[in-house]
Amino acid sequence: MIPAIEKAPLEEIKKFQEAKLKETLVYLSENSPYYKALFAKENIDITAIQTLEDLQQLPVTTKTNLQENNDDFFCVPMHKIVDYATTSGTLGNPVTFGLTDGDLERLAYNEAISFACSGIQQGDVVQLMTTMDRRFMAGLAYFLGLRKLGAGVIRVGAGIPELQWDSILKYNPKYLITVPSFLLKMIEYAENNNINYNASSVKGVICIGEALRNQDFSPSVLAKKITDKWDIQLFSTYASTEMSTAFNECGHFQGGHHHPELIITEILDDNNQPVAAGESGELTITTLGVEALPLLRFKTGDIVRLHSEPCLCGRTTVRVGPVVGRKQHMIKYKGTTLYPPAMHDLLTFFEGVQGHLIEISTNDLGTDEILIKIASNEPTEELLDHIKDHFRAKLRVTPKVEFIAQDILNKIIFAPMSRKPVTFIDKRI
Numbered sequence: 001m002i003p004a005i006e007k008a009p010l011e012e013i014k015k016f017q018e019a020k021l022k023e024t025l026v027y028l029s030e031n032s033p034y035y036k037a038l039f040a041k042e043n044i045d046i047t048a049i050q051t052l053e054d055l056q057q058l059p060v061t062t063k064t065n066l067q068e069n070n071d072d073f074f075c076v077p078m079h080k081i082v083d084y085a086t087t088s089g090t091l092g093n094p095v096t097f098g099l100t101d102g103d104l105e106r107l108a109y110n111e112a113i114s115f116a117c118s119g120i121q122q123g124d125v126v127q128l129m130t131t132m133d134r135r136f137m138a139g140l141a142y143f144l145g146l147r148k149l150g151a152g153v154i155r156v157g158a159g160i161p162e163l164q165w166d167s168i169l170k171y172n173p174k175y176l177i178t179v180p181s182f183l184l185k186m187i188e189y190a191e192n193n194n195i196n197y198n199a200s201s202v203k204g205v206i207c208i209g210e211a212l213r214n215q216d217f218s219p220s221v222l223a224k225k226i227t228d229k230w231d232i233q234l235f236s237t238y239a240s241t242e243m244s245t246a247f248n249e250c251g252h253f254q255g256g257h258h259h260p261e262l263i264i265t266e267i268l269d270d271n272n273q274p275v276a277a278g279e280s281g282e283l284t285i286t287t288l289g290v291e292a293l294p295l296l297r298f299k300t301g302d303i304v305r306l307h308s309e310p311c312l313c314g315r316t317t318v319r320v321g322p323v324v325g326r327k328q329h330m331i332k333y334k335g336t337t338l339y340p341p342a343m344h345d346l347l348t349f350f351e352g353v354q355g356h357l358i359e360i361s362t363n364d365l366g367t368d369e370i371l372i373k374i375a376s377n378e379p380t381e382e383l384l385d386h387i388k389d390h391f392r393a394k395l396r397v398t399p400k401v402e403f404i405a406q407d408i409l410n411k412i413i414f415a416p417m418s419r420k421p422v423t424f425i426d427k428r429i
């Protein structure tokens with residue numbers, strides 16, 4: 001089920017996207033109060049935008065623009081909204097995203113082709129281990145996509161290893177959809193309860209939210225730790241509410257495939273200029289075919305690389321590499337720059353670490369300071385030294401590391417209002 005456009009020559013994909021872009025600009029100029037005002041203010045003639053390169057003549061849209069003018073981004077009257085979703089709001093106020101009936105159909109199509117890209121087929125049974133409520137777009141998108149694909153869905157929701165295993169043993173799902181670090185909890189539960197996980201029905205997992213690969217696509221510490229024990233295939237998916245589009249890995253694990261019919265991607269530097277091919281920069285997107293809240297040149301805040309060499313699966317589309325980190329979370333440390341995901345992955349390596357929290361603050365000298373709080377069953381000085389040494393060797397930074405009681409840490413990590421575990425706190429001014 002590979003859409004023909006995803007196997008087309010690059011030049012054809014470009015032409016196809018340019019036609020879609022022109023339609024989108026007309027739609028925005030007629031229906032979006034925000035973009036209508038912006039085009040008027042900046043004297044923008046949308047008919048002058050003919051190619052993807054011409055996009056550079058248009059202003060970008062930032063998260064702040066979206067937060068401050070949320071209502072003006074809606075292109076349809078409220079009675080057309082079928083589903084209300086919000087962004088996670090980890091940085092500032094959450095943004096409301098309404099979806100029309102057509103948007104839900106687009107979302108379903110997007111997930112169906114993305115799951116198919118990762119190998120899920122009609123008739124497969126899939127266990128959904130993420131929340132479907134809490135104004136969360138992803139859970140609903142997964143359900144709609146699997147339904148469209150003709151797969152069976154078991155909606156277990158997040159957490160509770162006992163219930164997850166009960167469902168796996170009862171309904172024999174071939175795939176799971178979850179946060180990969182939760183698989184470690186699933187393994188632990190299985191080991192403590194004599195469940196032979198390698199003999200289970202599970203063959204693959206669609207993994208959200210955490211890095212499975214390093215920039216060269218070799219497995220991350222987390223991915224290795226899982227597959228060393230459990231012989232399953234881990235597929236990365238990268239998506240966000242704002243993009244309303246997913247980038248899934250195929251069975252060759254070389255980044256998430258782009259769907260040209262759904263979204264235009266640009267990789268921009270700090271001055272909003274395109275980076276050289278293969279360089280990392282901020283993923284900037286223009287949604288295609290979205291009715292309620294389409295976005296033009298929206299800066300996602302995610303630092304990624306695009307990979308354009310053809311993939312062995314037959315798709316010619318570009319692929320988005322593992323997310324290096326969020327732009328706002330970049331840490332400058334004595335001439336080195338790094339992002340939290342690399343630190344999270346490194347901490348996964350330590351068996352003695354039951355949980356962790358990374359705090360970044362500004363010290364008296366105005367530079368970034370890293371403090372790592374660790375919960376451990378065996379809190380020894382040796383473990384602290386071991387962690388520091390590992391950070392020095394692998395990331396060239398020397399963080400402060402201290403112990404914190406597990407129950408206190410859990411209260412911070414599993415904050416009731418947050419959908420995702422809070423493992424990074426930015427206290428910088």
Ligand SMILES: [Zn+2]
Pocket residue numbers: 250251252257311312313314315
């Ligand atoms: Zn591929």
